[in-house]
Amino acid sequence: MFGWLIGRRGRHGFDLTDWMAFGFLGLGVFLMLGPVLWLVLSSFKTEAALQEYPPKFLPLAPIERMVEGFDQPLQMFTVTAGEHAGRELAQVRRIGLNAQMVDPANPSERLNVAISDREPLREFGIATENYTDVFSRFNFMLYFWNSTFITVVATILTVLFNSMAAFALAKYKFTGRNAVFVLIIATLMIPPTITLVPLFLVISEMGMVNSHWGVIWPAIATPTGVFLLRQYMLTIPDDLLDAARMDNASEWKVYWKIVLPLSAPALAVLVIFSVMWRWNEFLWPLIVLNRSEVFTLQLALNSFQGELQTSWSNLLAMTVLTLLPITIVFAFLQKYITQGIAQSGVK
Amino acid sequence: MAGLSLKGIVKEYGAVRVIHGVDLEIADGEFCVFVGPSGCGKSTLLRMIAGLEDITGGDLLIGGDRVNDQRASERGLAMVFQTYALYPHMSVRANLAFGLENIRMPRAEIDARVAEAARMLQLEPYLDRKPKALSGGQRQRVAIGRAVVREPKVFLFDEPLSNLDAELRVTMRGEIAALHRRIGNTMIYVTHDQVEAMTMADRIVVLRDGRIEQQGAPIELYNRPANKFVAGFIGSPRMNFIACEVVEADGQGARLRDPSGRELVAHVDGRGLNPGNKVDLGVRPEHLHPVAEGEPGIAATVENVEQLGGESYLYCRGPDGVEVTVHMSGQTALGRGAPVVLGVQPDLCHVFRQDGVAQPRLRLGEAVG
Numbered sequence: 001m002f003g004w005l006i007g008r009r010g011r012h013g014f015d016l017t018d019w020m021a022f023g024f025l026g027l028g029v030f031l032m033l034g035p036v037l038w039l040v041l042s043s044f045k046t047e048a049a050l051q052e053y054p055p056k057f058l059p060l061a062p063i064e065r066m067v068e069g070f071d072q073p074l075q076m077f078t079v080t081a082g083e084h085a086g087r088e089l090a091q092v093r094r095i096g097l098n099a100q101m102v103d104p105a106n107p108s109e110r111l112n113v114a115i116s117d118r119e120p121l122r123e124f125g126i127a128t129e130n131y132t133d134v135f136s137r138f139n140f141m142l143y144f145w146n147s148t149f150i151t152v153v154a155t156i157l158t159v160l161f162n163s164m165a166a167f168a169l170a171k172y173k174f175t176g177r178n179a180v181f182v183l184i185i186a187t188l189m190i191p192p193t194i195t196l197v198p199l200f201l202v203i204s205e206m207g208m209v210n211s212h213w214g215v216i217w218p219a220i221a222t223p224t225g226v227f228l229l230r231q232y233m234l235t236i237p238d239d240l241l242d243a244a245r246m247d248n249a250s251e252w253k254v255y256w257k258i259v260l261p262l263s264a265p266a267l268a269v270l271v272i273f274s275v276m277w278r279w280n281e282f283l284w285p286l287i288v289l290n291r292s293e294v295f296t297l298q299l300a301l302n303s304f305q306g307e308l309q310t311s312w313s314n315l316l317a318m319t320v321l322t323l324l325p326i327t328i329v330f331a332f333l334q335k336y337i338t339q340g341i342a343q344s345g346v347k
Numbered sequence: 348m349a350g351l352s353l354k355g356i357v358k359e360y361g362a363v364r365v366i367h368g369v370d371l372e373i374a375d376g377e378f379c380v381f382v383g384p385s386g387c388g389k390s391t392l393l394r395m396i397a398g399l400e401d402i403t404g405g406d407l408l409i410g411g412d413r414v415n416d417q418r419a420s421e422r423g424l425a426m427v428f429q430t431y432a433l434y435p436h437m438s439v440r441a442n443l444a445f446g447l448e449n450i451r452m453p454r455a456e457i458d459a460r461v462a463e464a465a466r467m468l469q470l471e472p473y474l475d476r477k478p479k480a481l482s483g484g485q486r487q488r489v490a491i492g493r494a495v496v497r498e499p500k501v502f503l504f505d506e507p508l509s510n511l512d513a514e515l516r517v518t519m520r521g522e523i524a525a526l527h528r529r530i531g532n533t534m535i536y537v538t539h540d541q542v543e544a545m546t547m548a549d550r551i552v553v554l555r556d557g558r559i560e561q562q563g564a565p566i567e568l569y570n571r572p573a574n575k576f577v578a579g580f581i582g583s584p585r586m587n588f589i590a591c592e593v594v595e596a597d598g599q600g601a602r603l604r605d606p607s608g609r610e611l612v613a614h615v616d617g618r619g620l621n622p623g624n625k626v627d628l629g630v631r632p633e634h635l636h637p638v639a640e641g642e643p644g645i646a647a648t649v650e651n652v653e654q655l656g657g658e659s660y661l662y663c664r665g666p667d668g669v670e671v672t673v674h675m676s677g678q679t680a681l682g683r684g685a686p687v688v689l690g691v692q693p694d695l696c697h698v699f700r701q702d703g704v705a706q707p708r709l710r711l712g713e714a715v716g
Contacts, residue, residue, distance in 0.1 A: 237430060237432065239428045239429075239430045239432035240432050240434065242394075242397075242399050242419075242426075242428070242432065243426070243428055243432035243433075243434075243493075244434070244445070245398075245399065245418075245419045245420060246397060246399075246419050246420070246424065246425060246426045246446075247420075247445050247446030247449055247493070247497070248420040248446055248449035248450050249420070249445070249446075249449050250420075250449075253449060257445075258434060261436045262435065262436060264436075
């Protein structure tokens with residue numbers, strides 16, 4: 001079952017190409033997955049563990065314990081040298097190169113230990129409160145719903161509008177067809193930042209600032225989508241459409257019942273693209289949405305980063321949650337990406 | 348059911364005229380075959396009748412009504428495509444029902460019609476399959492079934508058998524002919540295969556370069572081709588043509604001299620021909636047979652022999668280097684390189700003037716009985 005994972009070219013042991021292939025792919029895996037893995041592990045670290053330097057890979061949190069007579073939990077250390085070597089003590093405060101410590105069993109007696117003689121006690125601790133906090137302290141579900149609404153509605157409209165345009169450009173002969181197509185493709189060369197201001201003025205005039213529709217409408221006409229679908233639809237034989245016309249199908253029915261179902265692989269690709277674009281979009285929502293109750297997840301993440309202090313543990317947890325839906329969508333539809341792209345290029 | 352009438356039908360793509368004013372009457376219930384070489388405009392003509400191509404000029408009447416401006420769906424026709432054009436994402440049942448659903452027929456009647464068509468075309472075991480799970484012949488039957496369920500006024504077939512293998516083609520040919528006998532609708536069938544045309548048609552329309560060259564019953568076209576093109580197109584293997592010179596000609600026949608100097612007599616109306624005129628003598632392969640030296644005929648050398656047991660083909664090099672094919676029943680002792688005299692019966696000869704037009708034949712040797 002895992003033959004593909006350990007398959008190699010050399011018949012007896014690894015030969016040079018095997019080493020190179022495994023090395024290259026391993027490097028790729030490290031570069032691609034490393035940061036994601038780091039993010040996921042970090043999202044389970046406590047705030048204290050996150051602040052630690054040098055950072056640790058695994059979520060090993062310094063142990064803190066409540067000691068009688070102190071309001072705050074105290075960090076636990078094990079003493080490695082000197083008078084109290086071998087004991088586990090709680091640190092009360094640090095004074096220069098010395099630390100004032102107490103034995104939790106005997107909190108009234110203060111002990112002095114050189115800081116080089118002690119080692120913090122750690123335990124493997126998963127800080128699930130990072131995640132629960134996201135739901136209890138921040139309004140995660142509201143942002144999640146905002147993002148979902150924008151993504152789903154924009155994707156449905158994108159698929160609908162782009163496929164209609166692609167159908168017309170692929171299957172109808174009219175004067176100026178190529179000119180229209182070239183115009184649509186040409187817009188690929190205009191960076192979105194150039195249209196940002198005029199677009200905002202339009203949206204603002206239409207009263208769609210701070211409305212989800214202000215994010216949705218400008219996004220639904222994508223040249224990439226039209227191009228992708230048109231190229232795919234060119235491969236649908238005209239005879240099929242003619243047959244449907246002979247079968248009393250209206251042009252709308254030809255589109256809805258014949259062309260759309262047959263374009264499914266290309267549509268799946270566009271769905272994935274559109275979901276990724278809308279879900280991860282940052283700049284345009286940042287401009288259109290100013291009130292926190294209409295924020296998307298990306299905007300909410302950004303607003304976590306305060307001017308003075310940032311709650312990194314919650315930010316990381318929320319980032320992981322934000323990545324999840326898109327990962328799931330991708331996992332289910334990824335086989336269509338290669339299929340759809342491969343088929344839309346060549347007949 | 349209805350007859351069709353084409354009056355001066357013209358098709359132009361920009362400045363290019365591909366159909367040059369076709370006039371044609373197709374009677375109710377007739378099986379009419381459009382035949383011609385590739386690019387002769389037969390498919391375009393069919394698509395214009397179907398409503399899939401605009402008609403540039405002229406009138407198209409179906410059942411007496413002018414339908415030029417009606418859309419394909421309004422004309423009440425059904426078409427079977429060369430590529431079958433089955434909807435790949437629908438089951439056979441859905442393929443058959445699609446056209447009926449579009450006219451909002453009640454569900455019960457759709458089911459009844461689909462069941463009836465499936466029974467007639469022996470598709471019942473396959474109703475829930477997708478087209479890609481069917482063989483070529485089954486797909487073709489589904490395509491025909493899709494036309495049948497709609498009970499159209501006219502069936503249109505666009506080279507429906509050209510994607511099938513030879514054996515299946517013969518079977519399906521029979522099935523389509525049987526279908527026509529059973530339901531008796533008007534059918535228009537386009538093909539480039541003259542065997543299909545000969546075997547199925549009530550009437551053949553031979554097209555070339557967007558013009559009708561000749562139309563008529565298959566055997567009439569075989570016996571009395573109006574010109575050299577039709578003579579060469581109808582009949583297999585194709586007719587042999589030998590360039591000759593007129594020695595003398597009158598209303599009772601014509602005497603011709605072939606390039607090797609032999610004289611032959613053709614029973615054609617020779618009026619209009621003058622001694623010294625260049626003509627083409629046309630003889631079908633099945634009307635040539637080896638005769639003894641000295642009898643009237645064409646001198647030739649055998650270049651290749653195909654023995655099929657029951658019949659034989661001789662490929663000969665005739666006078667002036669022209670290729671002559673001979674089709675004879677039975678077997679032959681002639682071998683490669685043998686000189687041979689090919690006898691010609693005067694009443695089986697065709698004579699074509701330089702412009703290709705045939706001289707009328709006086710007697711039809713084939714029409715015995």
